Amino acid sequence: MNLPLQPPVAIPGTGHVPTGTGTPRIDGRAKVTGQARYAAEWPATDLVYGVAVNSTIAKGRILGFSLQEAEAVPGVLKIITHLNRPHMRGNGLFYKDMTAPAGKPFRALYDDVVRYSGQPVALVLAETFEAAREAAGRVETHYEVEEHDTNLLAAMGRAREPRKMKAGFSAPPKDKGDPTAAFANAPHQVVADFYHGVEHHNPMELFASTVIRDADGHLTIYDKTQGSQNSRWYVSQVFGLPKKKVTVRNPYVGGAFGSGLRPQYQLPLAVMGSLALERSVRVVLTRQQMFTFGHRPETVQRVKLAADADGTLRSISHDAVAETSRFEDYVEVVVNWSGQLYACDNVHLGYKLVDLDQYTPIDMRAPGAAHGMHALEVAMDELAADIGMDPLALRLKNYAEVNPADGKPFSTKALRDCYRLGAERFGWSDRAPLPRARREGHEWVGWGMATGQWDALQMFARAHARLHADGRLVVSSAASDIGTGTYTVMSMIAAEALGLPLEQVSFQMGDSTLPVAPIEGGSSHVTTVGSAVQGACEKLQKQLLALARKQGRAAFARARVHDLVFARGSMALRDDPGSAVPLTALLADGQLDGIEAKYLLLPNLLEQRKFVRATHSAVFVEVRVDEELGTVRVMRVVSAVAAGRILNPTTARSQIVGGVIWGIGEALHEHSEADHRFGRFMNHDLAQYHVSVNADIHDIDVLFADEDDRVVSSLGAKGVGEIGLVGVSAAVSNAIYHATGKRVRSTPITPDKVMR
Template identity: 50%
Template sequence: MSQTIATPPTIRLDSDVIGRPVSRTDGAAKVSGAAKYAAEYNVPNLWHGYIVSSPIAKGKITKIDAAAVLAIPGVQQVFSHENVPSLAWFDRSYKDDIAPGGSPFRPLHNADVLFSMQPVALVVAETFELARYAASVLRIEYAVDEDFNTDLEKARAAGKGFDAPKGKPGFLPPPKPKGDADKAFKAAPHQVEAAYTHHTQHHNPMEMFASTVEWLGDGKKLKIYDKTQGAGNTQQYISKIFGLSKEEAWVISKYTGGAFGSGLRPQYQSFLAVLAALELAHSVRVSMTRQQMFSMGHRAHTIQDLKLAADDQGYLQALEHHAFAETSQFENETETVVNWSGILYKCANTKFSYELAKVDVNTPADMRAPGAATGSFAIECAIDELAYKAGVDPLEFRRLNYTYRDPTEDKPFSSKRLLDCYQEGATRFGWDQRTPEPRSMREGNMLVGWGMATGCWDAAMQKTAAKASLTAAGHLTVSSATNDIGTGTYTIMTQVAAQTLGLPMADVTAVLGDTTLPPAPVQGGSWTAASTGSAVQAACQELGKKLLKLAQKMADSPLKGIAFEDVQFVDGHLRANEDIDRSVAIADVLATSGEATVEAESGAEPNPVNMLKYSMHSHNAVFVEVKVDEDLGTVHVTRVVNAVAAGRVLNPKTARSQVLGGTVWGISMALMEETFLDNNLGRYMNHNYAEYHVPVNADIHKIDVILVEEEDDHLNPLGVKGIGEIGMLGVAAAVANAVYHATGKRVRDLPLTIDKLL
């Protein structure tokens, strides 16, 4: 007689949420309009400032005739360099946390115009419409200086390049040379020597930069609702310039409608809104127009020269990567551009350089995967070119030159499952069905091309603090001054807290974007999940220790004498690891203790020992299919597989969204994005959403995201690498490589528009 034994069902606890694809906790607020952005705080008695932008690229303001404007009823003030009060003197007061070397731009500082669309005045009026009208009739005269140059190619031809100086936090200078790249290049049978360029790109987040500054009528106290990626960064910038205490410069940034790096540094509308509020002792809002969004930082126009050589088997013999990028006249914006080539491939003979040239534009800025998006486009196209020359499949070529150690620092990677990304991505894509010859694949009258590329990004972490607070009613609030720029920070903070203290997510609230909360750095660099997540975990653990102590004080406590390491928080209970019957409900602990709330604050920071021992990076492999109408030069990206290895995935749903967004942006960079600069006028001309093209739904087709999880104890307590940037990397190169495979035409100048493919 046989007996069937039923398999017990797998029980997933409500609190077991890390790694689950939970929906955004702020999703409902966002789609219903309840989520408020900086320009949506309608504080009482609000005045509006409208920014006047310079029509010229270089010169001096000779006259500002504000009298007629001030005579318009309802106009409160016109601010310009002529009436700005004496502010902080030294450059260092204007340096924010992300500022590069040089002298930061000071709005309304003097009569000098340093770039086109520079803010030159602020008109404050009782309504937005009135301020806008008044700004349009404000007469400003300029002495134009025709001796300007906005053309990077021209600056390069004139020998204006200089080695990029240090000064910007996080900037890695080019790796030191190894071996003899010249000699190895000349000796190798297969060589690629080519220049790759992309032009200026602007971030174009949906939400325009805005600050609503509420005058609290208590000394100089201001409540600053700011669009930013770092409330703390805005606070320190504003407080240093205007001589305010941290209490006086209270910055709130609850939601950010996209930023992509444009909100890392405080933008000039924050300065202008605070200036007006302090001077007028009144609440003031200043929003940029869509056009003015093109006056801010941007991805730097960059020219890259690559020299690669391989032997007959496809092993790299020489690798040279030289970048030449624009910066402004007043700051040296630097990105890590060329280093990625050195990190990705094993090669005995390497040489790198990174030069800047000053042109008369505003300082460039970090823009999603700064430097890496630039560098990976060039190296990954050059690798593709070399693979063809060596007669090796482009994927196989990358496997041949795979490195388990970071050659630029001669350290092992803390983890690197790029080979699995290659394998899983290639299988999902069907790479083995590819015929290697260019122009060999067709569908109807379309040429079909399959291309691939690799990406790499830092797995970084920053010192961050967080607080956890549990009420007697059993509701946990976790908080940190970090931001959520749409990436899902609210959600993962909630997940980490729920998991750590064994509570259902519904009983946890995450609070962020407020400088009165425990300090956190700007949200950027893909470091927030690792940093804020770890800080929240640490704060919850501290709270857990307090709970255990309180539990042990209870009469007949079953947890007496047990160490914190030996207890677990599961399903609203504290219980012993070894004997789950030794259990106390958290609600009972609080009820018995008589405390209204139990709180703990803690933080997390990078482990310096591990950082010395390991190179920490995320990787991805991107496979792309394009269809090209050769006669008409049109390209459509019909299929993408993006396989990403970025440590532990806290939330596959929000992580996938990050990779989807990155992939779309990569397609955009490949096919569409360019801010057209008129070098005669020194001005960006397609400064609106109609003419600066990003993809529409009809441009985006099948995108398949594969998350290759990595177990990595060296990174941070959560084992997270961050996923904000990596998804974009490799995509532009994979598209360009696919276009080559389809057409036999190698276009090295982005974007790949119709005119370049005719």
């Protein structure tokens, strides 16, 4: 059964839309009308339903199963465990997906070892979902229980250096200057300890995999993933299947935020079921099971800052200890930001791990920076209060014109503009210098601010473009759209390159058979895939010019591509509008049904490594605090962002707004509570795991500083996915201090902490 990929259709009547213009999502209509299909919604004949059974202990061994009651449920076809699973390769090397950290990745149903609470131990396969769910509840697993350790705070004494570093991770640099002596000799000192609990991603779309088996054994898999080619690689390597026998598709993804960077366990379980029964199989995790794989790691930090009376920073020390699993070393860039953001001659940065009997943490929006920047920015606010200095003035006093760690220049850095734009829009100059200065009714009003920084990344990608004889342009790459607006911005880039109306352009993605693209993560998709799309379309421009010459069009005889302008479906000389010729006429006269081009985008690392490439933000927050109830309301947020050229302000603003909302959730609500007696997360649903809801969110204002970065990408763009979150929780914390005079450093800032 071969179901064709259905790309979204552009909104008709939009006409030519240049980049930089606010444009509605071209996939919006498909989503709001239900035409967009997600991983659990693709139809298949003779479909089998699978439900995972999870361990009830945190550590031990499986002694056996009692399956009679489960197998007696009408409609049950098979129950797969480690004892009867399909063949899986034994060498752990083959299980490393493209984003795996150092170590031995977890393998579902591979052996009898229980490594964490909630680990899948069996898969029930049945003719209906209801039968599979009923039978799963009747599976009885017998264990040999071993003592477990899931308590980071109790295990701090055995913190260690990471054994190996994953690709893309930069270990903290060696000490700069003498931070200990500089701290001791400075007149103003701050020592601040921070604790950040576990957070779980909880995107709206549950993790699911629908494996559609063709008569010839080919598997077409619709997977909840941020990288179709990564999932295909994983399935092929784990089960020893030729790549041509596996196609993975993810045309629509209902949010992921990093949880889909790695294949989650429903994918191998669904493939196991399909291989065992030789039928199509669907496995969907429940909301509770969404808490049984990776999460933002629990982290403990200490920041020490010292400054002169005029605010000049003399010493920065930042140490962090984070959790990882027993089988992998998951690492994040938590402390490095403290050595980059502010000018200082004496810096110490340290980062350690503690092994726990939990699943490996995974990237969650702005991994590392969400915690590390929070600690730094709250400590900076404390230092400003100790000196008696305005928090914004302290940051401007120590503004880094070059990277303090190595002296490299920034490719672009419009952070000063962010400070200025945000402060002006917020009205920061009217801020009372001391806490507890303003009360309205039974609430104290406070203002706080913080800085954000995130990397500006570019990877490698391929793109293919085909201009059809009727003027339609189809561009493709195995990219992903996790709700960020990728379909729209890629179509805009292509449409602008050839001067076509947006409704004549289709961008195909979310299919592992398309040209290679990186996993959608790190705010790098526009700079990477977008640049590849631009490159492919520029090749088409050259072919069209060659056609014009071949057809004897005298106006173009000596023209070069930079002499041309593409607009309204035509090609013309920039200085001679009368020379315009429709692109369809060029193809018709050449008796061509279309022309096509491929492009490989490789970052210019030699050039890029000469610079520090980063996005920046300045976040300003107003809160109202009821000390008697301990409640905090975030009334206003102004987020000013510098992220290169903003190709689509509409979707970019949505990204920042979403990041701000999550930052409010990080500050006030989100925390996965563990009962260490059982080694288990207890609030594993949306009734008990609190996320921001409509009543929590008020005014959010987003501003973009003027920035154009041709080092990061030929488009001048950076990325906006992560930067919207960074700094928000710190600004909320700082505003609470300004309102009440009470300093609550750790997150979430729950009512009990405010009252305390």
